[in-house]
Amino acid sequence: MSNSSPILPTILSKSVAACSRFFKIETLKLKFSNGEQREFERMKSSTQGAVLIVPFYDEETILLIREYAAGTHSYELGFPKGLIDPGETAIQAANRELKEEVGYGANDFTELRKVVMAPSYFSSEMTLFMAKDLYPERLIGDEPEPLEVIKWPISKVDELLNRDDFQEARCISALLWVMKNHR
Numbered sequence: 001m002s003n004s005s006p007i008l009p010t011i012l013s014k015s016v017a018a019c020s021r022f023f024k025i026e027t028l029k030l031k032f033s034n035g036e037q038r039e040f041e042r043m044k045s046s047t048q049g050a051v052l053i054v055p056f057y058d059e060e061t062i063l064l065i066r067e068y069a070a071g072t073h074s075y076e077l078g079f080p081k082g083l084i085d086p087g088e089t090a091i092q093a094a095n096r097e098l099k100e101e102v103g104y105g106a107n108d109f110t111e112l113r114k115v116v117m118a119p120s121y122f123s124s125e126m127t128l129f130m131a132k133d134l135y136p137e138r139l140i141g142d143e144p145e146p147l148e149v150i151k152w153p154i155s156k157v158d159e160l161l162n163r164d165d166f167q168e169a170r171c172i173s174a175l176l177w178v179m180k181n182h183r
Contacts (some may be wrong), residue, residue, distance in 0.1 A: 007033040017041060045124035051094040052081040052170055054112075054178045055102060055131040057151055062178075063102050066148040066165075077150065077166040077175060081126070090127045092137060098131060100141030102149050106131035112177040130173040130181065154182070 009030040018025040024044045031037050035132045070077045080101035084093040085093055091109050099105050112128040157179060160166050 003007050013134065041121070043122045048084040048086065049090070050081060050083050050126040051090050051097060051129060052079050052126055052174050053094045053098055053129045054079050054174050055098055055104060055134060057134060060154055061151050061156055064150045064151060064152050065101055075165065076168060077163060078168050078171040094129045094131065096139060099137050099139040101143070101147055103136060103138040104134040105137045107133035107135065110181065112174065112181060115173055117170065124168060128177060130178050149156065
């Protein structure tokens with residue numbers, strides 16, 4: 001394994017191919033260090049990032065939500081998550097999302113790590129948190145229907161990982177980090 005970092009390609013031009021309220025699709029014309037030139041497309045996030053929270057109801061129980069996923073047109077089990085609003089820190093966004101999606105705030109947040117999804121095509125970053133010392137508080141969120149909140153014993157994490165409706169990679173990643181850092 002080499003200790004030197006590769007030289008990043010030079011961006012020769014950048015143009016917007018399409019926009020939505022969440023993403024901007026950019027076309028990049030790149031020149032690599034070996035002289036090769038290529039065009040790449042990437043989704044450039046128009047937000048400050050996002051958060052995903054693994055909330056602990058108590059030391060032995062985590063909270064999940066069942067939520068409609070438009071990408072797969074299915075209901076999926078996962079953890080509360082959402083965008084960081086302008087002016088918010090990641091922890092403030094995590095606490096707001098908890099209150100909106102599960103009806104609890106938290107006094108104790110542990111940042112697990114930052115992750116990216118499909119970095120070849122997507123520029124958005126998500127901060128994963130573990131939340132403990134919950135207290136009841138509900139905020140109105142932007143969900144089109146009430147989310148089902150499910151208490152799941154941490155002792156049955158293998159069963160959760162084997163479920164067909166628990167398949168989002170960011171949720172699985174967060175759960176594995178929690179298992180590494182819990183206790």
